Amino acid sequence: xxxxxxxxxxxxxxxxxxxxxxxxxxxxxxxxxxxxxxxxxxxxxxxxxxxxxxxxxxxxxxxxxxxxxxxxxxxxxxxxxxxxxxxxxxxxxxxxxxxxxxxxxxxxxxxxxxxxxxxxxxxxxxxxxxxxxxxxxxxxxxxxxxxxxxxxxxxxxxxxxxxxxxxxxxxxxxxxxxxxxxxxxxxxxxxxxxxxxxxxxxxxxxxxxxxxxxxxxxxxxxxxxxxxxxxxxxxxxxxxxxxxxxxxxxxxxxxxxxxxxxxxxxxxxxxxxxxxxxxxxxxxxxxxxxxxxxxxxxxxxxxxxxxxxxxxxxxxxxxxxxxxxxxxxxxxxxxxxxxxxxxxxxxxxxxxxxxxxxxxxxxxx
Numbered sequence: 528x529x530x531x532x533x534x535x536x537x538x539x540x541x542x543x544x545x546x547x548x549x550x551x552x553x554x555x556x557x558x559x560x561x562x563x564x565x566x567x568x569x570x571x572x573x574x575x576x577x578x579x580x581x582x583x584x585x586x587x588x589x590x591x592x593x594x595x596x597x598x599x600x601x602x603x604x605x606x607x608x609x610x611x612x613x614x615x616x617x618x619x620x621x622x623x624x625x626x627x628x629x630x631x632x633x634x635x636x637x638x639x640x641x642x643x644x645x646x647x648x649x650x651x652x653x654x655x656x657x658x659x660x661x662x663x664x665x666x667x668x669x670x671x672x673x674x675x676x677x678x679x680x681x682x683x684x685x686x687x688x689x690x691x692x693x694x695x696x697x698x699x700x701x702x703x704x705x706x707x708x709x710x711x712x713x714x715x716x717x718x719x720x721x722x723x724x725x726x727x728x729x730x731x732x733x734x735x736x737x738x739x740x741x742x743x744x745x746x747x748x749x750x751x752x753x754x755x756x757x758x759x760x761x762x763x764x765x766x767x768x769x770x771x772x773x774x775x776x777x778x779x780x781x782x783x784x785x786x787x788x789x790x791x792x793x794x795x796x797x798x799x800x801x802x803x804x805x806x807x808x809x810x811x812x813x814x815x816x817x818x819x820x821x822x823x824x825x826x827x828x829x830x831x832x833x834x835x836x837x838x839x840x841x842x843x844x845x846x847x848x849x850x851x852x853x854x855x856x857x858x859x860x861x862x863x864x865x866x867x868x869x870x871x872x873x874x875x876x877x878x879x880x881x882x883x884x885x886x887x888x889x890x891x892x
Contacts, residue, residue, distance in 0.1 A: 612676035616759030642702025724805035770842035788841035810873025
């Protein structure tokens with residue numbers, strides 16, 4: 528069967544220098560001292576303490592693994608002639624941050640494979656926070672991640688995924704529908720890949736140009752897997768930082784991430800690349816802001832490859848008072864035709880998600 532209850536992990540010492548997003552990345556992409564492989568089958572649990580600072584991802588794991596008899600094959604382990612591989616993050620579905628996680632709380636991250644296509648793996652992730660003083664636990668966020676297996680001999684070669692035996696036929700059908708839906712959405716983002724965020728001199732307040740921001744980062748060894756490619760979690764963290772700067776510049780208040788729309792990783796980023804993470808405001812409602820973030824990679828050394836679009840996503844932020852209560856957001860003033868078009872597209876996404884939330888909140892007859 529594919530689902531397992533999240534049994535308590537056996538606690539081991541944890542380092543106080545890790546943050547929730549990096550725990551998720553570590554749980555799925557690498558283990559200290561091991562190849563960065565994605566296990567195929569079973570439930571994986573990581574426990575770590577949330578520190579007053581973020582940035583380091585070295586920690587000791589608290590891990591419990593429950594093997595599933597029907598899923599003995601594992602990505603990254605050569606069995607029955609299968610080629611060893613590394614799991615590359617291809618897409619993160621929409622993620623809603625349901626509850627904040629405070630400094631000093633313990634994060635429990637569980638992940639399990641829920642569907643496999645011929646060349647991809649769907650992984651469901653749950654993040655729980657625990658107050659170690661009161662023992663209270665709460666669900667902070669859930670996410671769905673898609674990985675593709677790349678050959679360790681040739682990282683440009685996508686390998687086939689060993690098939691999964693499902694306990695119920697409905698599980699496979701539901702998984703196939705999710706796979707087809709994300710595939711269509713992913714293809715729909717490619718037409719935007721030529722967009723570039725250009726700086727504007729002396730922009731007016733509340734315009735797109737006023738708050739747009741960019742960050743330039745040289746990809747170093749600490750950002751990468753053992754095979755020299757950037758961890759997906761590193762890219763996500765940089766994207767969130769830029770989106771936060773855009774939101775803060777626009778509203779001049781405290782801000783917090785409310786949700787992240789699907790993050791699409793269009794191409795791999797190699798060690799030594801210079802990446803430019805650009806963010807711009809696309810839409811504002813009364814109390815939320817949508818920010819588009821684009822990641823471009825420039826392999827400046829030892830490569831003839833030109834600058835390319837590596838990742839893209841939409842982040843939603845809310846403005847908060849000093850007491851942590853939602854505040855009205857200054858309304859965005861789109862100036863150009865492209866900005867007006869992006870505003871209407873953002874409004875459509877906002878209304879669609881609002882209708883979906885209202886539908887889920889209505890009591891069932």
